[in-house]
Amino acid sequence: MFPKSIPIPIPGGLHGPLPRFVEVAQKLSTETVDDVDAVIASEFARFSHIDLKGKSVAVGVGSRGIKAQPAVVHALLRELKAAGAVPFLFPAMGSHGGGNAAGQEAVLAEYGYTEAAFGVPVKASMEVVEVGKVADGTPVYCDAIAHAADYIIPVNRVKPHTSFRAKHESGLAKMLAIGVSKHAGAAAMHFHGMQNFHYLIPQAAQVSLDNTNVLFGVGIVENSLESIRHVELVAPADFLERDAALLELAKASIPQLLFREIDVLIVDQIGKNISGSGMDPNVTGRAGSGLPGFDKGLKIKRIVIRDLTDKTQGNATGLGTGDVTTQRMVRKVDWTKTYVNMVTAGVLNGARLPIVADTDRDAVGIAIRGCPGVESSQARIVRIPNTLELTHIWVSETMMADIEADPRLEIKSAPFELKFDAENALQGTL
Known part of the structure; x- marks a missing residue:
């Protein structure tokens, strides 16, 4: 039985100050068949x-x-x-x-x-x-x-x-x-x-x-x-x-993140309905297969996976390509479905278990700790709903220079603090 809580008592704790965020619109391919x-x-x-x-x-x-x-x-x-x-x-x-x-x-x-x-x-x-x-x-x-x-x-x-x-x-x-x-x-x-x-x-x-x-x-x-x-x-x-x-x-039509470097990418949900790999390596650059061809110049140091989609029905394929996940996520996993998928595909890495944080707040803190030389308040952080829906995302103010330099990126909100509830679950939806 997986433990319900895993304390991580380290000096300084996991909850350092975080930068403020802004909502950003990414202008991506939108050509559409009308009828x-x-x-x-x-x-x-x-x-x-x-x-x-x-x-x-x-x-x-x-x-x-x-x-x-x-x-x-x-x-x-x-x-x-x-x-x-x-x-x-x-x-x-x-x-x-x-x-x-x-x-x-x-x-x-x-x-x-x-x-x-x-x-x-x-x-x-x-x-x-x-x-x-x-x-x-x-x-x-x-x-x-x-x-x-x-x-x-x-x-x-x-x-x-x-x-x-x-x-x-x-x-x-x-x-x-x-x-x-x-x-x-x-x-x-x-x-x-x-x-x-x-x-x-x-x-x-x-x-x-x-x-x-x-x-x-x-x-x-x-x-x-x-x-x-x-x-x-x-x-x-x-x-x-x-x-x-x-x-x-x-x-030429797939969604992408229009940045060159991210310290921590927060992914709200992964699932088979999002991507065959749970989260799309064409976005993250991380293919569970280990095969080449996915590096598009975006460097992501750490990935936090917060949850599974309902439609994936417990299939957590791709979980292993993240660095940190949550207790909430792990308790939704159907390991039989996940293992059948990964063993059949021969991509065993995709079913590996990342570090499991008790809460979203802990997960973000652990991910930042996994970025050597990065102060919590200066971390370059991006939050996305999943790797399929990337037109509206949250980006930390520490990346403002990147946003202002790219005409495909548009700030849609005033700066705001990340909010966590009493159980340290990340609030707000994209």
Whole structure:
């Protein structure tokens, strides 16, 4: 049993004076698709030559909290029904949701993907069919229920991955190679390590395309506000080419912190609905995999993780890339879900336990203590809600010169003190 309190009696204590803060707006990419229904209808018309009357269509949805995806799925289902198809939803999320059907269905329900909400059945199973092998003999699988349907449509956001760099990262190719292939496929791919995903993912995706009835894929690119910047329906013949092109667009659209050096980054929440790694290393520069390619010039000395999102359902993937966390956070962790995810991915560092502070105030103090030569009152501190929502953040006055030098940063408040309640929990929301 983890102790309910861990005293840290050190000279001077943990609660040194903190700098004042200001609310700052970051001006990031905000290009937006105004009418999702119209775009999906127009894109769907490109496939009107395919007779879908009476055809069953398996629409694969993943485990990520893609804010604008429900609108896309609603529009897609509307077009499929109008064409006479009989669509249903299925979880396309590899080993997530605890690696079992009930858990994966629960993940979809947490994001609102239910029969009541979408008007089509949700069919969850961990059974798979082997559909072929890549060049090195690694098997490629497909969800058995989806495989039995007349057509499959994977729906996914395309974005830089949180553990590796390649021509194909998070997107349509990976959705086929790992998401649609369930736990068996995820384990088969991850067995070789993410350092080999640069060839495994496109090869596995091509095997799947060659041996299953993929109607098309739906690729979504978000802007920094989590709205849709671009969405398109991708034909099987164009799958790999368009997946790579959409990744380049996504790289120019992801949120970021517009600073060069931060002593302490306070992250209010991590979770699988925020990032596949809990908190996005494309923002923090810290990849649990240890693979290169995430250094964008921002140096963060210490990271405090305050809490888990509700939608992550206890999955604390990425906790190990922080330096300090809280008792509140640790008591919400479902270690089985976390370990299944991390062991399957082979990224054991992501499940390690940082220093556990009794309170938020202690956590901030410990993190500052972990910055040699930094006085508490002079610490460069940034507070963010999570690594997905970065348009409004709190920044310490000690970073005022950085703010004033960057036209993309705008001060939105008068200086204020951080407030903690009677139990030393950090107050205020971003």
